[in-house]
Amino acid sequence: MTVLTSIGKAASPGPRQLAGRRRPVRETVFLIALQFSLVIAIAFLAVLLAYVISKGWARLDPRLWENMPSIRRPENAGAQSAIVGTIYLMGLTALFVIPTGVLAAIYLEEYADRDKWYNRLLELNIQNLAGIPSIVYGILGLGIIARVIGLGFGLITGALTLALLVLPVVIISAREAIRAVPPSIREGSLALGATQWQTIYRQVLPSSIPGIATGSILALSRAxxxxxxxxxxxxxxxxxxxxxxxxxxxxxxxxxxxxWIGQSRPEFGVLASSAIVVLLALLLVMNSVAILLRNRYQKRW
Amino acid sequence: MSEIGTSIPNVTVRGPEVPRNIQALDPVFNVSGLSVFYGDYAAVRGVDMVIGNREITAMIGPSGCGKSTVLRCFNRMNDLIPGARAAGKITYHGEDLYGDHVDPIEVRRRIGMVFQKPNPFPKSIYDNIAYGPRVNGRKKGMDGIVEEALTKAALWDEVKDKLKQNALSLSGGQQQRLCIARAIAVRPEVILMDEPCSALDPIATTKIEDLMQELSRDYTIVIVTHNMQQAARVSDRTAFFTAEVDDSGVRHGRLVEYDETSRIFTNPSDKRTEDYITGRFG
Structure with missing residues (x-):
């Protein structure tokens, strides 16, 4: 202690030796830039929401989901067929994409030998597929699913096309969820004489379901x-x-x-805004479920 | 015992208080000329050893000497590592463990394993124990199996009132005993332990060591440990491995000496063993 105090006294003029320098300008500028970027992202979303809600408020009533669309009478027009169509479409898409995506992810994570060139090629291409513009998937759906396979232009073709569109995203997120299960769990299971499939089915999948569900819902909310x-x-x-x-x-x-946006009468513009609100509401519900699942069931090892 | 005390202080070798005739070695595993490769790299070369029935065999040595690699050959866990390959021969009761007809799943049902870090499944205590019998097709009498396994692992009294609780809520030492109970529940003949106490505190370590002594009446135990005192305390035979660098500068593991534990720790025949156990090396 004595040594310390004597050095302190010799080196400093008073009790304010720990005050430090002021924050340099560069750091302040950087911090402001960070916050500004965040504000841009949030502000645009807020403005958009405020705009569509205020514009569509007048028509946000049961007519919207009770009535069918009408070109002649905007005061009675609704979007029931579109809302129902969207819900059916999402249900079917989920039905197609989740099993396929999860099985593909299981293969890539649990079975594929990464030293083999074809598995690496497969992985690379899944990353690429996730980046292909959705219109290209539309052409694929039109050419292959509707025409060659001959499923026509109905709900199932739409759902299959959307399923293909979000499949890479589902695969990637399911792989991450599967990879998050520690290898020690697999070893523990295999060491007890479980087969690889038993290990996957009874240990890996149950532990990764929250992650898979979250990823799948987020993928569907893109679709x-x-x-x-x-x-x-x-x-x-x-x-x-x-x-x-x-x-x-x-x-x-x-x-x-x-x-509706393309119609000339202003009443349809209002209808479009209220439909946007419905679409955003559906999206928010899906994302909330995803977040809830993640927070509630996320495993900590 | 006094001569042991003088040669290596602070180490008590498992001695006359556990009377058994370890001269009569009844072989369970017979290892001859075992080398293990990861790709082209030979991690361990030329291991010969015989592991006796209902004995505790310890494998000691510095890091990277291949003792865990050898251990993982006994239940073919190395198969899970891409590119890993075993050359040479290991027999289990005379049957070639790496023979073409051998199903590694069947091997692991007979030869259980406990890992370095306790790895209970994120399920209830009950389901952790029942998992092994269930994947092996057992459906009935599960309550009895669970109680028996937990009792043998000296954990029953601590958990009997909370069998439905998540196993991850147990302490580290309890989790490791749960993992031992889980291995026992499959009714194996051999239990392999890969540094089972390295993540545990001294009290939990003592409990596991006592448990190993207890279990060695019914099971053959092979343990890899970094802790020489532990090997001296619990094992009947000790294998000392070390890492060597060959002429081309490649490191690989080798078995230096394998003998009764009391001899390894009092009168080792190899200079390297003596240096290691007296703390001059490693």
């Missing part, structure tokens, strides 16, 4: 807003009935919005 591939598939923008079978014609919210 819900897609219009381009559906336009390519010739999904009608004006459909005044709900789809009743897999091959029925259908419309979806983004298409209905596109249709």
């Amino acid at each position: 819900i807003g897609e219009a381009a591939p559906l336009v390519m598939l010739g999904a009608a923008t004006f459909v005044a009935f709900n789809p009743e079978s897999l091959t029925d014609g259908f419309t979806a919210l983004p298409l209905q919005i596109y249709n």
Whole structure:
């Protein structure tokens, strides 16, 4: 102690030796730049939300989901066929994409030998597929699913196309969830005489389900807003009935919005805004479920 | 015992208090000329050893000497590492462990393993124990199996009232005993332990060591340990491995000496063993 105090006294003029220098200008500028970028992202979303809600508020009532669209009478027009179409479309897409994506992810994570060139090629291509523009998937759906396979231009073709579109995203997120299960769990299971499939089915999958569910929902919420591939598939923008079978014609919210925006009468603009609010609400619900799943069931090892 | 005390202080060798005739070696594993490769790299070369029935065999040596690699050959866990390959011969009761007809799943049902870090499944205590029997097709009598395994692993009294609780809520030492119980529940003949105490505190370590002594009445135990005192305390035979650098500068593991534990720790025949156990090396 004595040594310390004597050195302190010799080196410093008073008790303020720990005050430090002021924060340099460069650091302050950097911090402001960070915050500004954040503000841009949030502010645009907030402005958009405020705009569509204020514009669409007048028509955010039961008519929107109780009535069918109408070209002649905007005061009675609704978007029931589009809302139902979107929900069916999402359900079918989920049905196609989740099992396929999870099985592909299991193969890549648990079985594929990464030293083999074809597995590396496969991995690289899945990354690439995730970046292909959705309109290209629309062409694929039109050319292969609708024409060559001959499923026509109904709900099932739309769902299959959207499933292909988000499949890479589902695979990538499912792989991450599977990879997050520690290898020690697999070893523990195998050391007890479990087969590889038993290990995957009873240990790896149950532990990665929250992650897989979260990733899949986020992937679907990308699909819900897609219009381009559906336009390519010739999904009608004006459909005044709900789809009743897999091959029925259908419309979806983004298409209905596109249709209304293009109308000349201002009432349809209001309708478009209220439909946008519905679409965003569906999206927010899906994302909330994803976040809830993640927070609630996330495993900590 | 006094001569042991003088040659290596602070080490008590498992001695007359556990009377057994370890001269009569009844071989379970017979290892001859075993080399293990990862790709082209030979991690361990030329291992010969015989592991006796209902004995505790310890494998000691510095890091990177290949003792864990050898251990993982006994239940073919090395198969899981891409590019890993074993040359030479290991027999289990005379049957070639790496023979073409051998199913590694069947091997692992007979030869259980406990790992360095306790790795209970994120399930209830009950389900952790029942997992092994279940994947092996057992459906009935699970309560009895669970109780028996937990009792043998000296954990029953601590957990009998909370079998439905998540196993991850147990302490580290309890988790490791749970992993031992989980291995026992499959009714193996051999239990391999890969540094089972290295993540545990001294009290938990003592409990596991006592447990090993207890279990060696019914099971053959092979343990890899960094802790020489532990090898001296629990094992009947000790294998000392070391890492050597050959002429081309490649490091690989070798078995230096394998003998009764009391001899390894009092009168080793190899200079390297003596240097290691007296702390002059490693």
